Amino acid sequence: MSQPPDHNRQIEYWVTKISDLPTLPSVVHQTIQVVNNPNSSIRQISEMLSQDPSLSLRVLRLANSSYYAIPGGATTIERAVTALGIDNVSQMVFTAAVFSQFDLRAVSPFDVREFWKHSLGVAVASETIAREVGLRDSSMIFLAGLVHDIGKLAHFQIAKEGWLTVCGHAHANAFTILESERILGAVSHDALGYELVRQWQLPLIIQEVVQMHHSAESTGATPVGAHPQAVGVVYLANLLVHSMKFGSGGHGVVRNPSKEIVKRVLGNEKALLHVAKSTRKSLDRLMPLFDTMFGPQPSP
Ligand SMILES: [Fe+2]
Numbered sequence: 001m002s003q004p005p006d007h008n009r010q011i012e013y014w015v016t017k018i019s020d021l022p023t024l025p026s027v028v029h030q031t032i033q034v035v036n037n038p039n040s041s042i043r044q045i046s047e048m049l050s051q052d053p054s055l056s057l058r059v060l061r062l063a064n065s066s067y068y069a070i071p072g073g074a075t076t077i078e079r080a081v082t083a084l085g086i087d088n089v090s091q092m093v094f095t096a097a098v099f100s101q102f103d104l105r106a107v108s109p110f111d112v113r114e115f116w117k118h119s120l121g122v123a124v125a126s127e128t129i130a131r132e133v134g135l136r137d138s139s140m141i142f143l144a145g146l147v148h149d150i151g152k153l154a155h156f157q158i159a160k161e162g163w164l165t166v167c168g169h170a171h172a173n174a175f176t177i178l179e180s181e182r183i184l185g186a187v188s189h190d191a192l193g194y195e196l197v198r199q200w201q202l203p204l205i206i207q208e209v210v211q212m213h214h215s216a217e218s219t220g221a222t223p224v225g226a227h228p229q230a231v232g233v234v235y236l237a238n239l240l241v242h243s244m245k246f247g248s249g250g251h252g253v254v255r256n257p258s259k260e261i262v263k264r265v266l267g268n269e270k271a272l273l274h275v276a277k278s279t280r281k282s283l284d285r286l287m288p289l290f291d292t293m294f295g296p297q298p299s300p
Pocket residue numbers: 148149189190213214
């Protein structure tokens with residue numbers, strides 16, 4: 001594949017390229033509708049899932065993992081949905097469907113498995129923080145966390161060499177991926193991810209999180225956009241997951257969150273410690289679920 005022009009100004013080039021990437025399975029959109037409709041029933045989501053046997057199988061596998069720990073286990077989708085509730089099942093559908101879209105083989109220095117661990121970690125951390133601060137739409141915030149860095153994967157799929165250069169530069173110089181992208185004049189993953197989730201027609205709250213999960217910092221205490229709390233929650237979740245070294249977003253740099261955003265999202269700075277503890281607990285529970293999906297980390 002020819003190498004693309006490495007500059008944000010040529011975003012049009014990337015927009016045409018992302019149209020070659022896999023589309024999201026329609027079950028993701030159906031699940032979003034179910035989650036966002038207060039009149040949805042467990043039966044509706046069970047019937048919808050039953051139409052996709054491979055997804056049903058994956059959801060059952062997740063349902064029987066120790067993360068969800070259904071007493072007595074679940075052998076049917078109906079049982080899984082009844083035991084877990086619509087929110088949990090929707091998160092399983094999102095996880096199983098989004099992960100199934102991409103080639104997961106690692107190419108040094110980019111470890112796709114570690115990248116997905118970071119993504120799932122941010123999804124779970126975002127949902128944990130959203131619940132702590134009483135934010136509605138926790139399933140949408142989970143999905144937003146899951147895809148917040150999807151632009152990195154898009155770059156990797158479209159122009160492997162260019163992406164590996166960005167990662168290598170970040171590793172060699174202890175830069176974040178965003179810093180490395182800027183220094184090299186490469187397309188930024190937040191802009192590319194935004195174009196991809198727009199193309200996937202994901203809800204506006206998710207588009208905004210993907211587009212602003214880094215630029216939120218520059219706005220500080222002044223909220224911008226229609227969903228500043230959701231953006232702030234995923235921004236904090238991302239930095240917490242980095243600081244806990246849960247997976248890798250392509251670099252090993254840890255940055256402290258902006259005090260203004262901590263105050264705006266959590267109410268006060270001290271709440272960060274409490275939220276960090278809840279997030280750590282969620283991530284510890286998550287590890288077996290991750291192994292269920294990917295198999296345990298191969299021994300060196
Ligand atoms: Fe990012």
